[in-house]
Amino acid sequence: MTQKAVIVQELRSAKQGHVRWVRYASALIEGMDMLKEHVPVLGTDCKFGKWYYGPGQGLKSLPSYQKIEQPHLDLHDTYMQIFKLLFKNEDDAKAGFFAKLLGRKKNQEADLNTARSLFKELEHTSTIILAHLERLETEVLALEEEDVARLYYVSA
Template sequence: MDKAQTLEQLSAAKKAHIKWVNRAKALVGGLPVEKDAIPVDSTDCQFGQWFYGEGQKLNAIPGMDRLSTIETLHFTLHDTYLKIFKLYFGEMNRSFFSKLFNMKPKISDSDKELAKEYFQQLEGVSKQLLDEIGRLERRLNAMSAESFEEK
């Protein structure tokens, strides 16, 4: 495990998370967003792919208690987005013709307001997640390259 490479991967994963949140914001803001552009499952987004791939190597470093907090926040983030996803893409809102012609469902004004509330929750969780990632980055930066590579 190389310190510089790990920090670079973590930075890229963090940027991918920010893009993910911005796509959710665009959706809630009324911009056209494809159903698959914002992965619902926490292991399908780019951050999740890093976290459950290369990021798991960090577990070999003693004192990496931030990882469990990051995981919990990441799950909460995706659970919150699932509520938004169901409002915009849920099968229950679609007519026979919209399904037949693969048209997007109409979303009511009350559902739009509810989606905005869910997005506010999502933003709060995202901020907490980014704070935890920042703490992890500072912790990794404080380690010497040699001690990091010995792990």
């Protein structure tokens, strides 16, 4: 397999990881049983972020690569807001049983609606990231194999 093919494979895998992360975030908001660890809050902890800030750094001279970082940071900032809304009361042992039963339901519904609204923003940002990733793949495919070798070290 050529270095270019390996890079494209890694890029596509990172992209799939990003898409999966967005699906997990949606599932979490909709109350599906899911470990919140499946949707890392920090941009350096998700599968895509591990590639982007790791091996993907070899592509940092390409224009599309440079356009990905800010939307990726924005995406995780938005998710951080969602995460705080969804889990802010999880460890609150101070409230009594009836306060939990009666007082939180209305607040939780408002928080859930806010989280859903924020998720729409997150989806929009994800679309931007995916468009940049498509352009990045096109840029990589247009490179000569020698240029790829200079940019990106692929371990055997």
